[in-house]
Amino acid sequence: KRTPVASPAEMPPKRKAAPKVAAKAGSSGRLQDAAVLWFRKGLRLDDNPALVAAAKSGVRHLCPIFVIDPHFGPKHVGVNRYRFLLESLSDLDAQLRKRLGSRLLVLRGKPETVLGDILRSGKPLLGAPPRLLMWERDTEPYAQARDAAVAKLAEKAGVEVQTFVGHTLYDPDDALKVNKGKAPSTMPGMVTLAKALGEPPQPLAVPSKVPPLPAGVKPFPVPTLKEMGYRDVGGKIGTHAFPGGETAGLARMAARLKDTEYIRTFEKPKTRSTAFDPPSTTVLSPYLKFGCVSARRFFHGLKKSIGGKKHTQPPGSLEGQLYFREMAYLQGLTVPNFDRAKGNPACRPVPWDKSAAKLKAWEEGKTGFPFIDAAMRQLKQVGWLHHLARHAVACFLTRGDLWQSWEDGRDVFDRLLLDADWAINNMNWLALSGVAPWSPPFFRVYHPVPKMDSALNVQDPEGEYIRQYVPELRDMPAKYIYAPWTAPLDVQKEAKCIVGKDYPKPIVEHERVSKANIARFKKSPRAPPAPAAGAKRLAPAGDQPASGKRPRR
Numbered sequence: 314k315r316t317p318v319a320s321p322a323e324m325p326p327k328r329k330a331a332p333k334v335a336a337k338a339g340s341s342g343r344l345q346d347a348a349v350l351w352f353r354k355g356l357r358l359d360d361n362p363a364l365v366a367a368a369k370s371g372v373r374h375l376c377p378i379f380v381i382d383p384h385f386g387p388k389h390v391g392v393n394r395y396r397f398l399l400e401s402l403s404d405l406d407a408q409l410r411k412r413l414g415s416r417l418l419v420l421r422g423k424p425e426t427v428l429g430d431i432l433r434s435g436k437p438l439l440g441a442p443p444r445l446l447m448w449e450r451d452t453e454p455y456a457q458a459r460d461a462a463v464a465k466l467a468e469k470a471g472v473e474v475q476t477f478v479g480h481t482l483y484d485p486d487d488a489l490k491v492n493k494g495k496a497p498s499t500m501p502g503m504v505t506l507a508k509a510l511g512e513p514p515q516p517l518a519v520p521s522k523v524p525p526l527p528a529g530v531k532p533f534p535v536p537t538l539k540e541m542g543y544r545d546v547g548g549k550i551g552t553h554a555f556p557g558g559e560t561a562g563l564a565r566m567a568a569r570l571k572d573t574e575y576i577r578t579f580e581k582p583k584t585r586s587t588a589f590d591p592p593s594t595t596v597l598s599p600y601l602k603f604g605c606v607s608a609r610r611f612f613h614g615l616k617k618s619i620g621g622k623k624h625t626q627p628p629g630s631l632e633g634q635l636y637f638r639e640m641a642y643l644q645g646l647t648v649p650n651f652d653r654a655k656g657n658p659a660c661r662p663v664p665w666d667k668s669a670a671k672l673k674a675w676e677e678g679k680t681g682f683p684f685i686d687a688a689m690r691q692l693k694q695v696g697w698l699h700h701l702a703r704h705a706v707a708c709f710l711t712r713g714d715l716w717q718s719w720e721d722g723r724d725v726f727d728r729l730l731l732d733a734d735w736a737i738n739n740m741n742w743l744a745l746s747g748v749a750p751w752s753p754p755f756f757r758v759y760h761p762v763p764k765m766d767s768a769l770n771v772q773d774p775e776g777e778y779i780r781q782y783v784p785e786l787r788d789m790p791a792k793y794i795y796a797p798w799t800a801p802l803d804v805q806k807e808a809k810c811i812v813g814k815d816y817p818k819p820i821v822e823h824e825r826v827s828k829a830n831i832a833r834f835k836k837s838p839r840a841p842p843a844p845a846a847g848a849k850r851l852a853p854a855g856d857q858p859a860s861g862k863r864p865r866r
């Protein structure tokens with residue numbers, strides 16, 4: 314049944330008018346002249362179409378809210394990312410206060426329940442249901458199911474819903490329409506589509522004012538990590554290199570854009586995977602994930618920074634990186650069962666092994682391969698690692714060495730990454746495990762003892778990266794630091810690191826297992842044919858808490 318209250322996605326400047334909805338009385342018999350702006354991602358004031366529309370809506374009161382969903386807690390979201398989220402909420406609250414005389418009301422509970430109460434009675438924010446509920450569209454399956462449920466509740470209460478596109482460069486529906494309903498699965502295809510769509514819309518300025526909060530509304534402050542169940546945080550948490558929030562994100566983006574030479578010459582495969590202080594890529598991913606910065610603002614910032622001078626091109630350029638991001642959202646939106654092997658036409662059904670011990674060694678950075686271990690420990694400590702380090706560890710866990718399922722690796726990334734993003738994470742795990750149409754050739758396996766000039770672009774002959782994240786190897790001579798088991802015993806003793814005692818022996822013999830794995834991969838069945846249009850998806854993984862499947866954020 315078509316819901317009369319859901320309005321189409323809206324994206325300036327090609328603004329689609331929201332359907333006119335008669336303000337029906339809710340169950341209480343009246344509606345309050347107020348709007349609720351529900352922040353989820355898009356945790357920013359800049360280029361925020363929903364905020365701009367709220368400012369123009371003509372309502373008397375505006376309640377900017379965020380709902381802390383218990384679905385995402387310590388079990389599924391690592392402490393670094395949760396801290397990033399809380400910092401982003403604090404920053405949004407501070408910006409709303411400082412620039413717009415408003416504030417963020419942080420409610421807690423299942424969004425369908427919290428919003429259900431607001432839509433039915435206005436409580437705990439208003440004396441009656443609001444006239445309008447607004448949000449930025451989110452294409453993740455969990456979010457789609459949640460939003461459909463809330464839209465139904467709004468319809469029942471007679472509250473108008475308006476949704477907006479703000480997370481991507483393009484409106485995904487427009488992009489799919491132009492591409493005949495299919496998501497591009499190659500970078501040339503994505504670039505062609507971007508050309509056909511034209512430049513993404515210009516970002517929107519922060520409105521100069523918004524309707525005030527209703528008088529007497531309670532504070533609903535941002536909770537602490539401890540309140541959210543993150544205990545014993547002290548000591549366990551990593552270096553705080555990337556603070557959350559729009560202010561930090563915009564400062565980071567501005568600093569990068571200011572370096573016009575860096576922007577013009579950016580070539581992803583040439584960026585160094587071991588650079589950590591500072592990293593060699595922008596580290597805008599956590600800010601883009603939560604929408605603390607706008608992809609469109611970044612896109613147009615790149616154009617300005619380049620200023621018409623000679624520059625690198627997609628796929629290696631920064632514009633190209635944004636197209637990879639765009640492609641992931643289109644893939645995630647159209648490929649059935651994108652987040653699993655079963656029923657996923659973009660996944661070759663490889664019969665992976667299941668070894669809890671191997672997965673644990675990989676996750677904890679105890680495989681005995683220092684480059685792999687440094688990357689996995691950086692992931693745990695900091696919540697971010699370079700794209701090529703992600704390549705190395707993902708290949709190692711799956712087709713390269715340990716022959717474990719990409720879904721298991723994906724889940725670890727999903728928990729620990731600051732930038733964990735349902736569509737992007739799945740697209741890249743499908744790629745690196747070799748199973749997707751957009752995978753590199755499965756027989757091209759990364760060596761876990763990389764040469765300095767290999768495609769992993771390590772360029773760290775002294776092993777500074779390893780010394781930083783694997784302190785057991787801090788005193789190992791450079792000659793042996795990537796393969797410490799090859800060091801003579803007296804060298805190991807001198808370095809205070811005996812392999813097998815202070816640091817693990819290699820978990821596998823790479824030369825032997827990688828060969829065997831390539832042979833196994835070759836023999837595995839092909840991906841199933843794509844299902845007919847309109848084929849049913851399995852229920853989104855995040856919607857089945859009872860099954861023990863991990864929800865994703």
Ligand code: FAD
Nearest residue numbers: 594595596597598634637638700703707732733734738741
């Ligand atoms: P930059 O090189 O500065 O790129 C700018 C932006 O472009 C990034 O912030 C990101 O939003 C986008 N981007 C860059 N590379 C990609 C890519 N390959 N695919 C899609 N978008 C891209 N990225 C995530 O944001 N979330 C994830 O959950 C995620 N999981 C990954 C899992 C694996 C196995 C691999 C191999 C890659 C994954 N990536 C993921 C992609 C990529 O590694 C990161 O986006 C990038 O390293 C982030 O660092 P950056 O912001 O400095 O990137």
